[in-house]
Amino acid sequence: MIKLTRVFKTFDGGRSYAVKDLSLSVDWGETLVLLGSSGCGKTTTLKMINRLIEPTKGTIEVNGRDVMDHNPVDLRRQIGYVFQEIGLFPHMTIEQNVEIVPRLLGWSIRSRRERMQELLDLVGLPAERFAERFPDELSGGQQQRVGVARALAANPTYLLMDEPFGALDALTREALQQELLTLKNQIKKTIVFVTHDLHEALLIGDRIAILHEGNLEQIGTKKDILDTPATKFVKDLFAIKRPSIFT
């Protein structure tokens, strides 16, 4: 379980806050989407969970323990992270990229290899064809599949996904969203998923947290949010374009 209690984050010594008084929790096996436009504090929130950014005030607990009490390196190795810009290592093969966290954790070569094959199969990139390629020899969609496989490699309990499909074309994005839905049911992870895409949020999230200028506007299931918007901002947001598939 991930729990944020009254978290604040400022990058300019308190003149403005990227995240203001944010409290929320992510339950076991749940997918929580952090939804908001750019600059709303959603990525900052995500990065605070694995201590890429440290909170100015408030506590963030992972597994019931304050992240500030964790060794950041150990913490990050327990949490899978899928990066916005994909973030594969260009000088490593797909195999090496997927194996990197198990390698850091000191797994044996054999178990690393088995895990790598399993994961590449899971994301639909058979190892025999893709393991030895380099990231720039893959399409954007394939690279992000590798990004997901890498995040899952050490079998983490948590998965943080920072607009993973943002840079992809619409067709690829939709295919990957569908794959993620399937994957979600297979792997039973606790996922925090950041997006600015309403459609994506409604499709993927078990619950959705809507952030606006650092404030939490509303958190709830899609039904809660669509039926009883808590604030005018939320109401307006969904009034503009109510996605047809949910009506």
Add this chain to the structure above:
Amino acid sequence: MSFDALVAYILERLPELWLRTGEHLMLTGCSTLSAMFIGIPVGILLYRTTWLRGPMMGVIGILQTIPSLAMLVFLLALLKKIGVMPALIALTLYALLPIARNTLTGLEEVSAEVMEAAEGIGMQEYQQLMMVRIPLAAPVIVAGIRTAAVVGVGIATLSAFIGAGGLGQFINRGLALANTNLILLGAIPAALLALIVDFSIGAFEWGLRPERKRDKKGSVQSLMRQLAFMLPVALVLIGIVTYFTKPGWISESATQLETGHRIVRIGTKNFTEQLILGEMMAQLIETKTDLIVERRFNLGGTMICHGALVNGEIDLYAEYTGTGLTAILKHAVISDPEEALHYVTKTYHERFDLQWLKPFGFNNTYAISVRAADAAQNGWNTISDLKESAKNLLAGFTAEFAERPDGYPGLRQAYTLQFGDVRDFDPSLMYEAIRNNEVDVICAFATDGRIAAYNLKPLKDDRNFFPPYHAAPVIREEILKTHPELGDVLSLFGGLIDNARMQRLNFEVDGKKRRTAEVVKEFLKAKGIL
């Protein structure tokens, strides 16, 4: 030169060419390696310590701008050594800048997204550096090493100035003897070597490319990759092996160990007359004593020769009274030859424990010279005659003359004379320059064979400005004590060579391109000394 003669010429010098190439590789390779061992960590340190960047890159940049000869003289003073050591240090210092700078730039340029991913998946700071940042910066770092090594091949030619060998030895000797063939014998292989070094590090870069890693074991590609990695290593190894297995006729350092003090090391500056005098002393000592002579010829000028002598890196060389007086002792000009010799003898003994022996006889003073045709046309006979037209004349001087108090600065005062422009030349190029009408006045040496050969007219020093430059062997008193026979043998030269004879000897070598050793042998035989 006909083709056959050319082939013969090269074949004859092939063993030495191989040796010098090996030395050159050793100098370039070892200095580039040590610059890597210093430069890459410095680059990493600077990457991590922002405040150090400005000052440190400044210092490394300044090192780069120090003229090579000044650097060598400075290192000689510091290390009290000539030869390979100071050359290696100088080359290493020059190679630092491209390597350190490229390391820093390469590390800085790794994309922030990739580094965030490295941190985000849980890499320790040193893992981020070793597993991601450095591998991604590697191509830029290797490019820096490539620049350093190629530039190093060029700079290493200057190592010959300080007796470190290398292909510069041919160039240096060629320049000293105005012998184009010799210059090319050094310059062409050096240029080829630069290309080879460039290619081999380029190949290394190619082998380093990530996609090379998946080449199948045993495939042509993977074989080529391994070759590419071995190429630079092999070059350095060839250099080191050649250097350490060089035959005794080149370096007697091994003999020196075996025979203790039975070795005499003779130095010379880098021009023809010095080489002749050095060879003359060497041959005489070799025949008349049972001492072994090591020829550390062609050192880069007065300061390096004197420094080497004072530091016991050589045992003797021929110096000129005027040079000793003004350049070494910083004394005012003494016009009387006897008095000048007396003064330097006394002061050298007191100050350096060095002994001046009997002068050879000739006076190689500066001779302000013009083309004979110009002299006839303008009625120039003395230096004073130049005064009227000086501002329209272009002077070509050696770098030493341009600076020395008994050179141009003093001349200007003594004759209230100011030339239109002054260019610095290497001694041998200076004569070519006046011959080709590129300059009108030069500071010829009175004993130079080219004065006659190029139809130049030395102007009379009507104000007795130039001090006498009588050449004499200058020797360490220590070795004179252990081997008193050296003094006796060298005194055979006393008064043996007058100006005209020295001019002829010089011309035999740099005019007629004959071998120094041969000319010297002939002369000593004719004189009944050998």
